[in-house]
Amino acid sequence: MPRAALRRAFYQGMRDGAPFLIVVAPFGLLFGVVAREAGWDMAQILGMSVLVIAGASQFTALQMMEEQAPTIVVILTALAVNLRHAMYSASLAPHLGPIPLWKRALVAYCLVDQTYGTAMNRYALTPALSPGEKAAVFFGAAAVTCPLWYASSVTGALIGRGLPAGLALDFAVPITFIALFAPGLRSPAHLAAAFVSVAVALALAGLPYSLGLLAAAALAMAAGAGVDAALERRA
Amino acid sequence: MSQVWIVILALGLGTFLIRFSFLGLIGDRALPGWALRLLRFVPVAVLPALVAPLTVWPSATGGAPDPARLIAAAVALAIGALTRSVLGAIFGGMAALYLALWIGL
Numbered sequence: 001m002p003r004a005a006l007r008r009a010f011y012q013g014m015r016d017g018a019p020f021l022i023v024v025a026p027f028g029l030l031f032g033v034v035a036r037e038a039g040w041d042m043a044q045i046l047g048m049s050v051l052v053i054a055g056a057s058q059f060t061a062l063q064m065m066e067e068q069a070p071t072i073v074v075i076l077t078a079l080a081v082n083l084r085h086a087m088y089s090a091s092l093a094p095h096l097g098p099i100p101l102w103k104r105a106l107v108a109y110c111l112v113d114q115t116y117g118t119a120m121n122r123y124a125l126t127p128a129l130s131p132g133e134k135a136a137v138f139f140g141a142a143a144v145t146c147p148l149w150y151a152s153s154v155t156g157a158l159i160g161r162g163l164p165a166g167l168a169l170d171f172a173v174p175i176t177f178i179a180l181f182a183p184g185l186r187s188p189a190h191l192a193a194a195f196v197s198v199a200v201a202l203a204l205a206g207l208p209y210s211l212g213l214l215a216a217a218a219l220a221m222a223a224g225a226g227v228d229a230a231l232e233r234r235a
Numbered sequence: 236m237s238q239v240w241i242v243i244l245a246l247g248l249g250t251f252l253i254r255f256s257f258l259g260l261i262g263d264r265a266l267p268g269w270a271l272r273l274l275r276f277v278p279v280a281v282l283p284a285l286v287a288p289l290t291v292w293p294s295a296t297g298g299a300p301d302p303a304r305l306i307a308a309a310v311a312l313a314i315g316a317l318t319r320s321v322l323g324a325i326f327g328g329m330a331a332l333y334l335a336l337w338i339g340l
Contacts, residue, residue: 019322044239051247056285061242071238078242079249084281090257091274101259108255113282120278121321170295171304171332174286175311179324181282182315193276194283201284202291216284217277224276225269 009133013140016122020114023176024145025152027055030170032156034059038066042157049153053112053146055173057081083214087221088116095123096138098131107135110142112149117180189231193224302340307332 028049035045040062052058061078069077088111096107118141123134185191197220204212290308292298311328315321 019325023325040239044243047240048243048246051243052250054250057246057250061246065238065242071241074238074242075245075249078246079253082250082253084285085250085254086256087274087277087281089254090270091277093257094271094274096258104258105255108251108258111254111258117278117321168295168332168336170293171307172329174289174293174304174308175325175328175332177282177286178308178311178328179315179321181278181286182312182324183319183321184279185316190276190279193279197280197283198287201287205288205292212288213281213284217281220280220284221273221276224280225272228272228275 005130005133006136009129009136010140010143012122013118013137013142014144015140016137017114017118017141017144020118020145020176021148023172023179024114024148026167026172027176028149028152029156029159031055031058031062032153033159034156035062035153036157036160038062040157042154045153045157046150049150053110053149054082054085055149077208080211080214084217085111087217092116092119092138095119095134096131099135103135107138107142110138110146112145113177113180114145115141121183187228187231189224189228192227193220196220196223303332303335306335306340 031049032045035048048058048061057078060081061074064074064077089108092107092111096104099107115138119134119138122137123129129137181194185194197216200216200219201212204215206212207215286308290304291300293301293304295301296304307328310331311324314327315324318324
């Protein structure tokens with residue numbers, strides 16, 4: 001594998017991942033601020049952001065501990081929020097399966113919504129990439145995303161209560177997720193999947209332990225694949 | 236050890252194992268066609284389900300539906316779907332949110 005091609009792919013990943021900096025940073029800041037207000041010390045805030053790197057589940061765990069939930073319930077619920085990463089892992093496996101195990105372990109450590117979304121968008125746009133180049137794209141995105149996550153959490157902890165509420169940063173998170181999937185609405189099958197996903201998630205929002213999310217995702221995948229297969233048969 | 240550190244370590248290890256699951260097991264074995272077909276739909280199956288409750292019942296308003304946030308989500312969705320631009324969708328969505336909050340929706 002020529003080093004120049006790998007370096008190009010790495011820079012491509014960095015460029016593709018760069019737009020997420022403006023949403024990763026406020027999200028990390030917010031986590032630092034909220035955790036500091038909950039009485040966490042700097043080591044705990046940095047420790048969680050380095051060891052977990054998953055905003056939604058970090059907020060879930062923090063929130064539940066504030067409500068004095070039992071430790072095991074906190075852990076299981078926060079892990080359930082992260083179960084979607086198993087699906088990300090499965091969908092990256094065909095692309096990155098051939099690379100060495102230790103590199104796949106490193107991919108797993110950095111596998112978050114933003115690096116996953118960046119990589120899958122690039123793999124769809126440039127299908128000719130080799131597995132090594134695909135890994136380089138992923139690591140390029142991770143190189144801009146993960147360190148910023150640590151740094152912004154720490155900065156948030158230092159700022160404390162200094163952020164104005166008028167920034168409505170709470171909504172930076174949903175907007176990011178929308179920006180990640182909207183470009184993927186390319187076919188009737190993708191639209192069907194997104195529609196089922198939203199409908200089931202709203203209908204089952206009352207279920208505990210993110211069960212509604214998991215059911216919505218499973219049914220939406222089946223809907224997308226079903227419509228896709230039906231259209232293919234008709235064509 | 237404090238509850239916070241127990242949660243951090245358990246969540247860190249558990250999250251890594253979830254993320255490593257298929258990447259670690261599958262290796263370079265090919266997945267069957269039906270699995271690949273299902274997996275193409277993972278992003279549009281998971282992310283909308285994550286977003287929908289946060290959009291319809293935002294925590295910032297205590298769970299009450301909020302016109303400004305609904306408009307912002309719709310704008311981000313439209314820009315992202317029509318232009319395929321992630322950054323455009325983020326900027327457009329946040330701009331719509333600030334505009335809607337500013338005019339008092």
